[in-house]
Amino acid sequence: MDVRALAVDFGDTLAVPGPNPDGRVVLEVLRELPGTHVPDTFVAAYDHVHRITREGDRVRDTHTSFATEIHWAAQLCGARIPDPEAALEPVFERVPDSRVIRRAAEALLRIRARGDLVCVLACDTQRPESVRRRTLVEAGIEDCFDALVLSCAIGLRKPHPDFYAEVERACGVPREEIVFVGNTPSKDATAPHLYGMRAVLVAPTGRPRGLADTIGVIGHFADLPDHLDRAAADRPTLSGGSPPRAPR
Template structure:
């Protein structure tokens, strides 16, 4: 009999439709009304360049630089003045919509959490924890999560081992008693599986090549309860 005590749940593409990334024009507009902040005409283009550089560097080593680093690089490039990076980050991600939570997935999550499973939100994101919590609260699922593991807070992105170590720590049980569910093979299935967790990939179409045999595949998050029940057969 398989013992499952916890779920590690990805966000965008799993529970929600991913939201947009902030572009230079949106960031520039969001910062213009902040006190003591000055963004010149060239800030939008400078931000686009800085964001591209930071993303490339982060992906090369599976780290997650603070969004404020993108703002700081853009500011240096065009002599902008951003005295409060935290307030600036909040302003940007208030202006840029977060992911839209799927109602059916939210209801499924509520049932799974009510059944006694520990649930850990486990996702790569630029957004601060306050913004992601606001999105979860609006969808009525903030209280379904016993812990949040966000790359924006942790400083490491999936599939970095430190990310999975933190998931296991926050779940409060052995890795083999955790089921990691998400929509990206390398980050949400292969990575967790190699780290000792069980994994379920959300995917449409045929089973992706190279996926370890023990990794489950479902078409939608709403199919997860039935999959978990099948583990006991």
């Protein structure tokens, strides 16, 4: 089976993760928006809401929106915030995004230059698409991607099966013709493999114990072009044959 699409994780795969905003940063931005009244107690309220929301999201593989977290924190502390959505871009413009790794960017450009693969960015992130695209532009790789699948946009996080279904739709090819590449074994290798995609894990310390032999392993994203070349010559190197196909 030919590989026709590549789905790529972001943090710790293509980039060094950046910080997430805390309640103090969110408070500063909110106070600059018209019509808001936000007491100092918002800081603790937001940090509390964010912590328990993320815990719940990890259990359910969901992604609660940033605006919803702001709304819930406002209810806790009595803040008046007419438009929580308006804080989204200003907050994430104030907090640095992930820094794209040069070697990884160069490898992605090599892959894209071949012109035979659809490329989709597929990651869990709070940052809106506009901010993430700006980061990709600054790194010179925005044109490498045909689509972005972000957890904050679809309300689901890896390893929810519907996240991979959204990736499949974005790629526009059958799941067995997609290679999913990332650094987290459960989310970027095992789950997409069980969904029916091919998978390559970025693992600097080598193959984790218990990882299926049918999942490829590389030490750095920069190794991916050579890995794909070897797989094209000897497909079992990548997948060991067709991966299991999940029921539709």
